[in-house]
Amino acid sequence: MAFKTPITVAYGDGIGPEIMQATLNILEAANALIAPEIIEVGEKVYLQGNTTGIPDKAWESIKRTKVLLKGPITTPQGGGYKSLNVTMRKTLGLFANVRPCTSYAPYVPTNFPNIDLIIVRENEEDTYSGIEHRGTDEVYQCLKLITRPGCERIVQYAFEYARKFNRKKVTCLSKDNIMKMTDGLFHRVFNEIAKQYPEIQTEHLIVDIGTALIASNPERFDVIVTLNLYGDIISDVDAQVAGSVGLAGSANIGNQVAMFEAIHGSAPDIAGKNMANPSGLLNGAVQMLVHINQPETASLIENAWLKTIEDGIHTGDIYSSKHSKKKVGTQEFAAAVIERLGQQPTHFKAADYKPGAYAKIECYGDLPKTKSKKELVGVDVFIDNPLDIAADELAAKIANIGVPMELVVITSRGLKIWPDSSIEAPYLRHCCCRFQSSKDVKQLKPINHADIVHLLTQFNELGIDTIKTENLYTFDGELGFTLAQGQ
């Protein structure tokens, strides 16, 4: 008897159970070599008082099988319940969200009949880390964190994917004309890693233009790699213009564990009615079969599914009098796919995943590391200034407290308000006082952490509420901070 790969299965909430059953029926009929272990996660677990929605036993299974096929989850509103997807992504290090987006015209209406693109979205960093602070009555802040290994890993994944799946081009989207350091890093890493894949075309677009092109000309794209937030937005744009929100699957890939699902939600309004379309989850399961190195079974199922769509056997969500022949329920749709196992599509291009070629891709971001010389050269001290003390007056108070540093600039929301400011009505409640070891950024000398402690003590003695600090460093002499607008 052939070895069956253990996989963990979570039925999920809402329509989850019925589309999962339909999907598992198809997998079984196709002789997929899998041994499902069922776990319970989601709504029931939340309502038992577990705010993460996932019990320890479920973790144990996932960590052992390293593969999860998951139905959609309902996160209850209020009560501090945490998104299970976010928790899993972070806990399991699922750094890559991989979203194929394909047109199925004319059966699924779209203005773009030839979309065939893959979005590779960074999944762990960006403003999505949930690090937020309120510094004053009025000012809130969210940290956007971007790490070099995080960039390396996701970019490398995109190129490896392109190579293994015979894709021709990888497009990088970022906003480094504005965010020169964070998005700039992503873009630089893209350029560095691209060199290792000379056979693959590369392109970089600023994200606003890139998103506009995904909306207006999605057929020009092949593989897209981008940061978390942009990836979130373009995934939705893309699924919407292709009309495939109800049909697309998605993979969340880590070096150890991978999770596969539909891109749609749990649709509680139609749950239990045998109405839901299982195609999204089924397409996620096809990605899973490729991942666990059962490419022939993946092709078998995908082709039977394409043939079913071509034959006009449609669930209500995509039924139209023009292109459908028969409106069916969830179970009947699955039966129609099973009936067609072994058939090839004639309108759509048949899937043909090559044996052995597409198994798990592990990416560790292994560019050679050079440790740079890091020197502390100053500090940004952010203050709450509730009485709106004017910048000149503030500067007079603190001008001499930073020795051996000098106060070089005071800014508000990144904009210089001292010295020589031309701003007429600056926002004063939240100010950043920048102290450097020299006014001239070309003459910076190292200082000590103790100098910063001393400076903060002086602020305290003046009764000024320092709300946060950001140390200023150079790395091999290069500035590790942006200059203020006007500095």
Add this chain to the structure above:
Amino acid sequence: MAFKTPITVAYGDGIGPEIMQATLNILEAANALIAPEIIEVGEKVYLQGNTTGIPDKAWESIKRTKVLLKGPITTPQGGGYKSLNVTMRKTLGLFANVRPCTSYAPYVPTNFPNIDLIIVRENEEDTYSGIEHRGTDEVYQCLKLITRPGCERIVQYAFEYARKFNRKKVTCLSKDNIMKMTDGLFHRVFNEIAKQYPEIQTEHLIVDIGTALIASNPERFDVIVTLNLYGDIISDVDAQVAGSVGLAGSANIGNQVAMFEAIHGSAPDIAGKNMANPSGLLNGAVQMLVHINQPETASLIENAWLKTIEDGIHTGDIYSSKHSKKKVGTQEFAAAVIERLGQQPTHFKAADYKPGAYAKIECYGDLPKTKSKKELVGVDVFIDNPLDIAADELAAKIANIGVPMELVVITSRGLKIWPDSSIEAPYLRHCCCRFQSSKDVKQLKPINHADIVHLLTQFNELGIDTIKTENLYTFDGELGFTLAQGQ
């Protein structure tokens, strides 16, 4: 003789001079009551060594007239030249970017012939403030700052605009399911201010879904208000799906000064060839006339322009054999508009700006303020951990240095790595050590700034490189910080 409103005019770079001349010719022929003062900004000024691209004399004119009509600018690459648009926006407090987006089908091809929406984009805050720091060899950070007055101002502007221009609905886009504090503030302020405009429908969409709907169903929107980054992306999506990138104007509005321009760039490749379409700048000028309370002239020009488009008199960028009658150059197009002054469009809806109703909108975000009770209750100390010291070991070292605070959690990229972490291979180089006055967030007691200084001193003595701090506050007892994933 009627009083002429002084306005400042910058011809700009590339195609700027010719489209500005065409625009001014039309304004003059329409008897717009304006007295232009010409300033020089942009490429020439940059190349004379002024990195801001704008000399003092130009500032003087803008601050006096308070109205700027600006051609597109070329920012030279490299050499630290700063975007003139960003500088102006920030220096002049132009907090609202107002972008009408309209279909001109069939003359301009689009899948959506009935788009008629206005994007009101916050212009000063978000990750666009340019506050970036590199804390370790590998980790870069950008600050997303959102202020309550900033939110109030832009939301109020959107509603005032809707009221004055007889719009029916305002849609708010944010991502507060992820960024609960920053984007959450924007959403809350939207809800608060909406109450003052009971006659206007409101709607809130998560930005990814909202952007997808702008791409796939833009005709459903009326006025959209959103944060800076999202506004940047959706403006491009929207102009692209309407096909109006070459035709749309844009206003940047502050309480004192306003700036009007085309949304396209300086197109140096076709500069000086009498080929450019002046429509974008002309539509910006129409917004300007409304702003300076010359609504009849605005209607006169807009209608002549619509008639010209309808009559098939087109520059090369929108010329098609099907819908155009005559291909013309920049000057001839302007002449055709002038010829039609006084005519009404028949295919398009005629403009009819009401006298007096649409003058300058000033917004100060004047919701009643209640000063909350702010208490310091802890601090997040971010450290560089280049030797990858394990979280347990790190915790053992620093567990007792924070008195009267306790170490409650260590996180990496927002994810708990101590205590009781289930992460298998956490990222250790950049850690956040959270100290609170009590482990239980319901039992937090006030501490002093001196306690934080003391803690930092202890870190220094242990030889740990603290790279930044974020104080933890409560406001009227409510937490001013998010809990870590897993805390």
